[in-house]
Amino acid sequence: MFTFRIERDSGAARAGILDLPHGPVLTPAFMPVGTYGTVRGLHPEEVEQAGAQIILGNTYHLHLRPGETVIAAMGGLHRFTSWRRPMLTDSGGFQVFSLAGLRTITEAGVEFTSHIDGSVRTLTPESSMDIQWALGADIAMAFDHVVPGQASRELAEEGMERTLRWLTRCRRRHDELADARQTLWPIVQGGSYDDLRLRSLEGTLERGPWTGTAIGGLSVGEPKPVMHRVLESLAGALPRDSPRYLMGVGFPEDLVEGIARGVDLFDCVAATRNGRHGSAWTSAGRVNIRKASHRTDERPLDAECDCATCARFSRAYLRHLFVASDILGLRLISLHNVRFLLRIGELARAAILARNFDGWSREWLRRYHAKEEA
């Protein structure tokens, strides 16, 4: 269990198979985000049919509601949500960043003022492990301290060092608690500073062994070239024989760029959030479905897409649904976007296996960045 086998690599890019208690994950792969135990707006069957092999849940949000006690009583997150395939839970570390105005960090952990009812909630490395074990995902994530992309070296270093100290505590607690049904993955921090990133990785590996390694704190406001550079500087130092998970990334081009730099797993809320906001990704760039130019546009979002939305609906109809504020519009574009990212994983994997990743990725990026024709 939790074994990772690399089938082929092509430059830095790798195609592999990760075995988890609830099934295999063929990489590279995108993991749709289901913060509250649902990939927003989508039926689990749709998510499955779109090709999702693993989805995320969130410790902080599920702790607030319905609470891990309820979920444990209902037989764990898998049974509660009816999702049969692998799952990963985020630790709540990202909320240290995203709820910056609502929390206080101490060495012990983080105090949050609940955005739901204003109550004070504490998350520590230990409680995050407790909650995640109660949720019962295949992979639990370490509780980390995420800092903004523009963070100073001092702040980035502080977050990175704290993340390492917390990692020790996460590891200890998880070892006491969990059995072979769940593994724990650490998270590399260090902001946009290559040396901090390498120190973070070094400290992380010292606290191992691990069945996978995550890279966190990217796509949080830093320029894209910085993210690419950090990935490149880490690529050589990361263990070759375990999966690398780039947290919170990304947009389609980020997946392709990430895979080219050795990343195996991704997750991102943008597929569903942008979908709800009417923004769709296509092989020819972005499409804002609300634009008047789609009023009588008979084309699908993306003629090359094999998703259920593109198989059936015109842009004109999708636009109409948005203009009419019907939830079907949000759902259909969310579904398309999820499929679009999942398909990038599949296409990249096929290209790697065919020893053609460089050619494929170059062509893919060229077409994606070409201006969309009206």
Place this chain on the structure above:
RNA sequence: GGUGGGGUGGCCGAGUGGCUAAUGGCAGCAGACUGUAAAUCUGCCGGGCUACGCCCUACGUAGGUUCGAAUCCUACCCCCACCA
């Protein structure tokens, strides 16, 4: 026919002498979104310019008072309610 209320920018609707090209909302147009405080948020939204400023046209219609009117006065037109 009488009495009362009312006619404001595509729509709804504030404003009752100067700070008003006129609050808001809707509609419309465009943009943002990366381990989800987001079916959210931001900008534009009378017309025209040699545009960080200027010029037109605007609050039912026509006059009037005033340095100045969507806001006050007069007449007329229209809408609504009630009474005949």
